Amino acid sequence: MLKVQNITFSYTKKGAANPVLNKLNFSVNRGEHISIIGESGSGKSTLLKVIYGEYDLNEGQIFWNDTEILGPKYNLVVGYDFMKYVAQEFDLMPFITVEENIGKHLSNFFPKEKKERVQELLEVVELEDFAKTKVKTLSGGQKQRVALARALAKQPEIILLDEPFSHIDNFHKQSLRRSVFNYLKEKNIACIVATHDSEDVLAFADRMMVLHDSEVIANKSPQALYKDPEMPLTASFFGEFNLINDRIIYAHQLQIVETSDLKVRVHRNYFKGHYYLIEGYTDEDIIFFENKSKLEIDQEVYLTSVP
Ligand SMILES: Nc1ncnc2c1ncn2[C@@H]1O[C@H](COP(=O)(O)OP(=O)(O)OP(=O)(O)O)[C@@H](O)[C@H]1O
Numbered sequence: 001m002l003k004v005q006n007i008t009f010s011y012t013k014k015g016a017a018n019p020v021l022n023k024l025n026f027s028v029n030r031g032e033h034i035s036i037i038g039e040s041g042s043g044k045s046t047l048l049k050v051i052y053g054e055y056d057l058n059e060g061q062i063f064w065n066d067t068e069i070l071g072p073k074y075n076l077v078v079g080y081d082f083m084k085y086v087a088q089e090f091d092l093m094p095f096i097t098v099e100e101n102i103g104k105h106l107s108n109f110f111p112k113e114k115k116e117r118v119q120e121l122l123e124v125v126e127l128e129d130f131a132k133t134k135v136k137t138l139s140g141g142q143k144q145r146v147a148l149a150r151a152l153a154k155q156p157e158i159i160l161l162d163e164p165f166s167h168i169d170n171f172h173k174q175s176l177r178r179s180v181f182n183y184l185k186e187k188n189i190a191c192i193v194a195t196h197d198s199e200d201v202l203a204f205a206d207r208m209m210v211l212h213d214s215e216v217i218a219n220k221s222p223q224a225l226y227k228d229p230e231m232p233l234t235a236s237f238f239g240e241f242n243l244i245n246d247r248i249i250y251a252h253q254l255q256i257v258e259t260s261d262l263k264v265r266v267h268r269n270y271f272k273g274h275y276y277l278i279e280g281y282t283d284e285d286i287i288f289f290e291n292k293s294k295l296e297i298d299q300e301v302y303l304t305s306v307p
Contacts, residue, residue, distance in 0.1 A: 002028040002051070002158060002190065007060030009050050020046045022214035023060070030157065031188035033181065035201040035222075037237055038211035044194035045088065047211065048160040051192065052085040054078050064158060082157040086164060090147030094136035098127055101135055102149045121149040124183045126176055140167040148180060158190040165200065177204070198237055202226075210234050240277060240288045244305070251277060253305050254289035260302040262287070266295045 007024050010017040020043040028034050036044045049055055051062055056071030063069065064082060072078060079085070092101050103118045122128045125145035130138065135146060144167045151159055164180070165173050181204040184191050193200055201208055202222050210218040210225075210233065218225055218234055229235035229248055240251040244262070254262075264280035264287050275290045280301070289303055 001030060001065060002192075003061075003063045004051065005061045005063075007050065007062060008058045009046065009055060010058055011046075019214055021050065024216055026209065026216060026219055028158070028190050028192060030190055031185065032190050033184065033204055033206050034190075034192045035205040035208045036192060036194045036211060037196070037201065037208060039233070040196075042211040043214060044211055045162050048085060048162055048192065048194055049087075052079060052083060052160055054085075081154070083160070084151035084154075084156040084158075085160040086144075086147050086151045086162065088162045088166070090143055092135045092143055092146055092150070095134060097132050097134055098122070098138070098142075098146050099131040101146050102153055104150065104153075106153055117153065121152055124152065124179050125149045126172065126179060141169060141172070144168060145176065152183070152189075155187060156189060158192070159184065161191060161193045163195055163197075164193060165197070173199075198239075201237075210237075242285075242287050242289075244285075244287075249305050251288040252290045253307070254287070254303045255306050256289075256291065256301045257304045258302065260304045262303045264289070264301055264303055266297055266299045266301065268297070269294045 004024055004026050007021060009021040010019040036047060038044055050057065051069065053069045053071050053075060056073045061068060064080070067080065069080065093104065099118050099122065102121050103114055106114045106117060108114065122131055125148050127142065127145050127149070130142060135143060138146065144164070148164060165177055168176055177200065195201060205222050207219060208222045208225055209216050212233055218230060225234055226238050229238065232241070232243065232248065235241040235248045235250070238250065242249050242251070262282065264282055266278055266280050268279040270277040270279070275292055276294050278289050278291050278295055280287045280289065287303070295301065
């Protein structure tokens with residue numbers, strides 16, 4: 001189990017401290033999948049780096065089971081065998097092939113096992129056809145997949161992923177995401193994923209942590225937070241929403257009815273595939289709702305909220 005106990009961390013720039021994490025407490029079980037979300041600059045990457053032991057804490061402690069994770073002040077080499085970290089900037093060996101990169105840290109004493117392991121990982125990241133390709137000739141998304149496979153090669157107990165699919169095109173993203181996250185579950189590898197993409201979270205995360213103002217402001221299942229997001233920042237992660245009488249109401253929860261207290265004049269239609277997102281105005285506010293078809297501009301409709 002990962003235990004993060006009361007940790008505080010600041011970057012120091014020209015003697016001035018920039019506090020990024022303030023008294024964070026949480027734990028992650030073996031095999032558990034945690035997503036960290038938050039605005040850009042809220043400290044998601046910093047939190048992953050601190051857990052990895054890349055920086056020294058100002059306060060608090062981090063443990064994986066009984067081992068305390070210590071920073072560079074205490075460790076000549078950053079990192080531990082049981083934990084892997086795939087950063088946004090993946091550092092690969094450009095002049096050797098994909099399979100050589102993936103197998104880089106696997107022992108050569110067991111060539112058959114090594115070959116099988118590399119093949120298994122090539123399949124997880126869907127790069128079988130690129131095994132013999134030199135990494136320098138790969139695209140950004142392909143490199144990201146090699147970095148993922150390399151991090152998994154020695155089967156860590158916990159893996160930290162920073163925006164793991166950010167460079168991957170939509171065509172491959174869906175199946176790659178399923179393949180990687182299902183693999184981690186199967187092997188009981190804990191993972192902490194920093195992401196902006198709700199698709200990384202909703203179907204896969206056991207818990208979702210929201211970072212804001214240097215603190216964890218929510219730490220619940222995606223289902224619980226979707227149902228009761230508590231604050232606009234969390235709701236925004238799930239889609240378009242409105243604040244009506246201080247209540248968060250998602251755009252899809254508003255429906256056109258014959259008459260109601262909520263009268264809206266249609267301002268714009270946005271095509272979304274199987275529905276349109278409609279932007280409308282009341283006398284005071286902008287309201288977003290969904291409709292199967294496009295509506296006439298300036299048309300007046302009445303809305304009601306449904307669960
Ligand atoms: N090496 C560094 N030195 C000084 N300040 C830094 C450093 N890295 C990040 N910061 C600052 O720390 C804060 C948190 O940055 P961090 O990269 O952790 O945010 P993030 O939530 O991961 O952002 P994003 O979603 O844009 O990747 C920001 O204000 C950033 O400017």
